[in-house]
Every structure is written in C-alpha cells, then in structure tokens.
Amino acid sequence: MQLPRASRIVPIRSLGAGHRGRIATHLLALEPQDRYLRFGYAANDEQIRRYVDRLDFERDDIFGIFNRRLELIAVAHLAFLPHQPGDTPGAEFGVSVLAKARGRGYGARLFDRAVVHARNEGVELMFIHALSENTAMIRIARNAGATLERDGTETEAYLRLPPATLDSRVSEMVDEQVAQADYRLKVQAKNFLDFLAGVQEIRRGASEARGKGGR
Numbered sequence: 001m002q003l004p005r006a007s008r009i010v011p012i013r014s015l016g017a018g019h020r021g022r023i024a025t026h027l028l029a030l031e032p033q034d035r036y037l038r039f040g041y042a043a044n045d046e047q048i049r050r051y052v053d054r055l056d057f058e059r060d061d062i063f064g065i066f067n068r069r070l071e072l073i074a075v076a077h078l079a080f081l082p083h084q085p086g087d088t089p090g091a092e093f094g095v096s097v098l099a100k101a102r103g104r105g106y107g108a109r110l111f112d113r114a115v116v117h118a119r120n121e122g123v124e125l126m127f128i129h130a131l132s133e134n135t136a137m138i139r140i141a142r143n144a145g146a147t148l149e150r151d152g153t154e155t156e157a158y159l160r161l162p163p164a165t166l167d168s169r170v171s172e173m174v175d176e177q178v179a180q181a182d183y184r185l186k187v188q189a190k191n192f193l194d195f196l197a198g199v200q201e202i203r204r205g206a207s208e209a210r211g212k213g214g215r
Helices: 017-028 032-039 045-053 106-120 135-143 166-213
Strands: 013-015 061-066 072-080 090-097 125-131 147-151 154-160
Touching (some): 013 017, 013 166, 017 061, 061 106, 072 106, 106 125, 106 135, 106 166, 125 135, 135 147
Parallel strands (some): 090 125
Antiparallel strands (some): 013 061, 072 090, 125 154
C-alpha cells in the first residue's frame, strides 16, 4: 500500500448530523451523469433526499471540503461494513465532487483522509464499488495500490490497510484540528463579507433616496 498524500494542504473536516442539509444541497447540485457515477444509477432528487435522510452518523463517517463561501464542494462517505467476530473488518468508500471543483485532486485527498481514519478504527480492508466507466474513482483506487476486479459494467476494488500507528493517530488528530480551524476562519470571513455587503446596500439605498429627494 502506498503512503497517503499529506492532506493538510486541503482542509478536510468530519461532518455530523448538523451538516445533513449541506450534504443534501451538495448531492442535489450534482449533474445527472455525476449522480449516475456516484450512486450507480440515475438518482432523482427524491432518491438523493432519502439517501441523505438515512445517513447514520453514529455508524459511518462523512468528510467534506468547504470553499470560502462555506459550500460543500466535495463529500466522502466511509461506510463501515457489518461483520461478525472473526470476520475481517471492512469499510466502503464513496465520493462526489462538484463539476466546478474538478481537477484539484479532491477525490484523492478525501480517499487518503478516509484511509487514515479507517486504519485508526481498526478497518483492514477498504472497498470501492464503481461503474467501470467511472475512470476518476478507478484511478484513485489504482493509485492507492488497490486490487481491481472488473465484471462488465462494474469494477470492484479492495485495498488492504496496515494497522494503526501513533503517526496515523496523530496525523488524523492534527488534520481534523486544522480543518476545524479553517472552517471557523471561513465562517468569520463570510460573516464579515456579508456585513460589508449589507452596509453597501444600505449606502446605495440612502444615496438613491437623496438623489430622488433632490429632483
């Protein structure tokens, strides 16, 4: 297995139930072809809303990347697979990236983040189930050193993960702290810009009122 790329360049934070609305907005913004590749079928709005409503934040982990406008531009779902004592613990990875945010390696960054978290949770096998035409997802799996098995229109990939280490645990902790700090800064910046926009709107209104009064 190849070592994950450093994720500190792209702040990736874990998402909770309070982000359910933002996750829905992200997925609903996906173009039809992107929905097809993400879910394996042409998911309509109602199906996406049901998927989001069923997200179990206690069982699984969701990660996201926010832009400066606090818009979720990329989201990953790490679903932990049920297993019996003696079974190999596994998890399945899925990701989506808005079209305007493509080409920046966000999918691969989210995969790296999910791998580190999965290791720290005792997962030994990471699975990716993708349509064979989903070249971006297959490239992520191949670059990570996963074993790929193609069966017609679908491709299964699995990656055996090494055990957690002190480095992997510290790395995840630092990454999450950086992402939380980055998010707080983005919230403050957005609030300030919204405030300025409101002031400018008031000034424009006052200026227009003076102009009308002088006629």
